[in-house]
Amino acid sequence: MYISQLAIVSLASRGVSAVGSRYLAPLQDINFPSSESATNPLQWLGANGPWYAGPNIFDISPEVPQNCHVDRAAYVSRHGSRYPDQGAYNGWVSMYERFQAGNFTADGSLSFLPRWQPILTNPPLQIAMENPTGVKEAYDLGYTLRTRYPDLYHDGDDFMVWANNYTRVLQTASMFVRGFLGFTASQNGSVISVTSRGFPAGVGDSLAPSDMCPNFHDLEGGDYKSTWDSIWIPAVQERLQTLIKGNLTLTASDVNQIPYLCGFESHITGRLSPWCDVFTDEELKQYEYSNDLRYYYGVGPGTDLPKKMMTPFLNALVGLLQGGTTTGIKADGSTFELPKLLVSFLNDGQLTELVSASGVFDEQSPLSATEKDDDRLWVGSRYVSMRGTIAFERLNCIVGQESQPGNSTSKYPSSRYKRMTSGPRSSLHSSQNATNATYIRIRLNDAVYPIPSCEDGPGLSCKLSDYAKYVAEKYASEGDWVTNCNVTIADETPTIVKGASFFTDFSKPWVKQIAV
Numbered sequence: 001m002y003i004s005q006l007a008i009v010s011l012a013s014r015g016v017s018a019v020g021s022r023y024l025a026p027l028q029d030i031n032f033p034s035s036e037s038a039t040n041p042l043q044w045l046g047a048n049g050p051w052y053a054g055p056n057i058f059d060i061s062p063e064v065p066q067n068c069h070v071d072r073a074a075y076v077s078r079h080g081s082r083y084p085d086q087g088a089y090n091g092w093v094s095m096y097e098r099f100q101a102g103n104f105t106a107d108g109s110l111s112f113l114p115r116w117q118p119i120l121t122n123p124p125l126q127i128a129m130e131n132p133t134g135v136k137e138a139y140d141l142g143y144t145l146r147t148r149y150p151d152l153y154h155d156g157d158d159f160m161v162w163a164n165n166y167t168r169v170l171q172t173a174s175m176f177v178r179g180f181l182g183f184t185a186s187q188n189g190s191v192i193s194v195t196s197r198g199f200p201a202g203v204g205d206s207l208a209p210s211d212m213c214p215n216f217h218d219l220e221g222g223d224y225k226s227t228w229d230s231i232w233i234p235a236v237q238e239r240l241q242t243l244i245k246g247n248l249t250l251t252a253s254d255v256n257q258i259p260y261l262c263g264f265e266s267h268i269t270g271r272l273s274p275w276c277d278v279f280t281d282e283e284l285k286q287y288e289y290s291n292d293l294r295y296y297y298g299v300g301p302g303t304d305l306p307k308k309m310m311t312p313f314l315n316a317l318v319g320l321l322q323g324g325t326t327t328g329i330k331a332d333g334s335t336f337e338l339p340k341l342l343v344s345f346l347n348d349g350q351l352t353e354l355v356s357a358s359g360v361f362d363e364q365s366p367l368s369a370t371e372k373d374d375d376r377l378w379v380g381s382r383y384v385s386m387r388g389t390i391a392f393e394r395l396n397c398i399v400g401q402e403s404q405p406g407n408s409t410s411k412y413p414s415s416r417y418k419r420m421t422s423g424p425r426s427s428l429h430s431s432q433n434a435t436n437a438t439y440i441r442i443r444l445n446d447a448v449y450p451i452p453s454c455e456d457g458p459g460l461s462c463k464l465s466d467y468a469k470y471v472a473e474k475y476a477s478e479g480d481w482v483t484n485c486n487v488t489i490a491d492e493t494p495t496i497v498k499g500a501s502f503f504t505d506f507s508k509p510w511v512k513q514i515a516v
Contacts, residue, residue: 023144025143025147025148028053029137032052041259041272041276041279041281041284042276045381045385046380047295047348048263049381050133050387054446054447058447058448058450060448060459062443064395065395067458068459069395069396070395073393074341075389075391076343076344076345076351076391077172077346077389078348078386079130079346079347080138080387081386082134082168083264084120086127089127096116107243109278113248119268129167133267134175137387138173139176141179142176142178142180143180152341153180153339156184158189158336159190160191161176161192162194162342162344162503163191163344164194164207165193169345176345186516190514190515190516192513195512196208196211198510199509203494204497205498207313207502209309209481210306210349210353213484218298220294224297224302228293229290240255256290259284262279285372293369295384299353301361301378302367305484307353308353308484310350310354311474311478312498312500313500314357314475315471317503318471320503322465322468325338325504328503331507331513333507338503348384359467359471360442363377382447383445389445390442391446393440394440394464396436399435399436400434438465439462439464440461440467441462451467453470481496482494482495
């Protein structure tokens with residue numbers, strides 16, 4: 001419908017025009033220091049490095065496009081930086097014991113090796129928990145979103161976030177609420193814990209739906225990753241072995257552990273680890289590509305079933321962003337208003353499945369097992385880092401009928417990649433043909449990523465109704481979720497999975513509201 005000149009002036013007074021950033025929150029809230037051997041070692045660690053703001057590879061301003069404002073948003077984030085799981089820590093201990101048993105000396109970047117020991121000081125307490133850098137990442141995200149979207153929350157209102165019922169995920173959610181609400185967190189904030197196992201009625205209706213999908217199997221990159229590792233690791237192994245004199249022989253597994261240790265020791269201690277002095281930038285990028293293969297062919301676009309796991313969730317989320325139910329039911333039967341800012345926390349696999357379903361990687365060609373493509377779009381470090389995030393912003397825009405940007409005909413990566421966009425060319429002063437329209441744009445670690453088949457909106461955004469159609473058609477094309485998973489049917493098992501009913505219904509036994 002047409003909107004009045006008064007409405008246009010009102011929107012202008014609320015600051016819908018894109019201006020230079022005046023935020024106090026830093027774009028990057030974790031330092032990424034250089035090491036002795038690499039310019040930016042923490043940037044190339046895939047899922048094992050701390051959060052960092054993704055590069056603006058499309059040259060799309062993260063500022064709200066001209067003549068638009070964000071009236072709803074949904075953020076889905078991985079947990080923050082953490083201590084290692086028990087299996088990984090056992091591997092560290094095994095390395096330490098081998099090193100201690102050896103009679104060797106080491107030079108250069110490995111000179112610290114005879115003195116190295118695992119850095120956990122209280123393993124029973126620390127294993128698998130969020131570490132201090134993870135606490136900072138979560139708290140900082142709360143502050144950043146509170147100040148980025150001041151119109152999406154009013155002081156004194158109740159505020160809740162959702163989290164997969166997994167300890168470090170719940171810890172991240174709790175710290176986010178504290179950063180978002182500050183001193184009122186204990187009074188107004190809560191976390192909605194969503195359990196992903198043990199409830200037949202909850203099949204396909206959690207933040208980790210693969211947990212109740214019997215056919216699901218994460219291949220962790222399979223032959224693609226093992227083939228690539230057999231190409232890049234031996235040269236690094238040979239180079240490092242020349243730095244060791246004595247009876248210690250580095251294994252391929254040792255070499256593959258070095259970037260992992262670089263990342264984990266750094267975000268556990270808050271100081272750059274000596275392991276970060278070992279690899280060059282190019283060697284780290286080879287490791288990063290191995291990590292990309294692990295996710296692409298483990299739970300990402302290079303899979304059949306895993307990439308379908310979060311499509312029901314996405315379909316339900318888009319329905320809420322379209323203006324679906326805004327009132328929810330608590331366990332006691334009382335009602336609540338759904339926050340305009342929906343924030344959820346989960347694990348790396350589910351985040352990758354959701355990013356894969358979103359459509360932003362639809363034009364990514366299959367990754368090669370034998371040759372690293374430095375121009376690929378699929379780079380896990382840019383979205384599945386610790387506290388990695390995908391965001392969906394609903395843009396309410398004033399657009400002119402004769403000035404809306406058309407669909408792009410160029411293709412990634414040759415001409416779409418690294419392209420500048422300036423948003424809609426309509427003017428606030430020309431109201432005769434101005435209409436109000438709703439769009440959606442997607443951000444990975446804050447960088448804007450267009451959807452290749454739907455980028456005709458302001459700032460290469462997609463009309464929300466068109467995106468909803470895209471997601472619904474993808475969901476339909478993937479087949480029945482319950483059948484695909486070979487779910488054992490019980491009386492409570494849904495015939496059609498609900499995806500994300502937990503956003504608005506706390507009466508279900510796998511959904512619990514807990515205090516911050």
